[in-house]
Amino acid sequence: AQSVTQLDSQVPVFEEAPVELRCNYSSSVSVYLFWYVQYPNQGLQLLLKYLSGSTLVKGINGFEAEFNKSQTSFHLRKPSVHISDTAEYFCAVTDSGGSYIPTFGRGTSLIVHP
């Protein structure tokens, strides 16, 4: 079994500032990792994923995340945020050799102020 901890329930930031949303996971097997974004009153949309290879993963809308196996982390970053990035962000983990059913974190609300 695996679990995901998103360390911040809410992250306020000013427009054009950098942001990092933190995600830690625990698992006894190899994992795949994902970040999803949910805009108000919408479903979740895949931002990026780590399956294997380079530990730095680039996604849509200028976001990137780095897989750190020793620290069991997969933090999401963006160097300069926009008002339109205001949304809920979910980290998810799934085992790499089984049912691929992900476990989701509880979400981090990114609030970008002008």
Added chain:
Amino acid sequence: NAGVTQTPKFQVLKTGQSMTLQCAQDMNHNSMYWYRQDPGMGLRLIYYSASEGTTDKGEVPNGYNVSRLNKREFSLRLESAAPSQTSVYFCASRTEAYGYTFGSGTRLTVV
């Protein structure tokens, strides 16, 4: 546009009423899922179907039933709705390990 379509988008039920949430995908995905989303709880898996003809319980299956009608369609039924089932319900589909595609959700209120 290709994707996952959920109906209805909104629903209000009285306690004890029944209803079926519909989900269809046109991406030829094998696996389909039903989640509920509650404030501060993230997404919790209700039921899933790894392939046509199979269904399995997730983390919170009590009070729900599902039907995988064919490869495209996966419905969720509430036989006797309770206020604790007030939530936003999401259907999703997946091929291999490459992430989910989600529908836009059904907002259900049970009074």
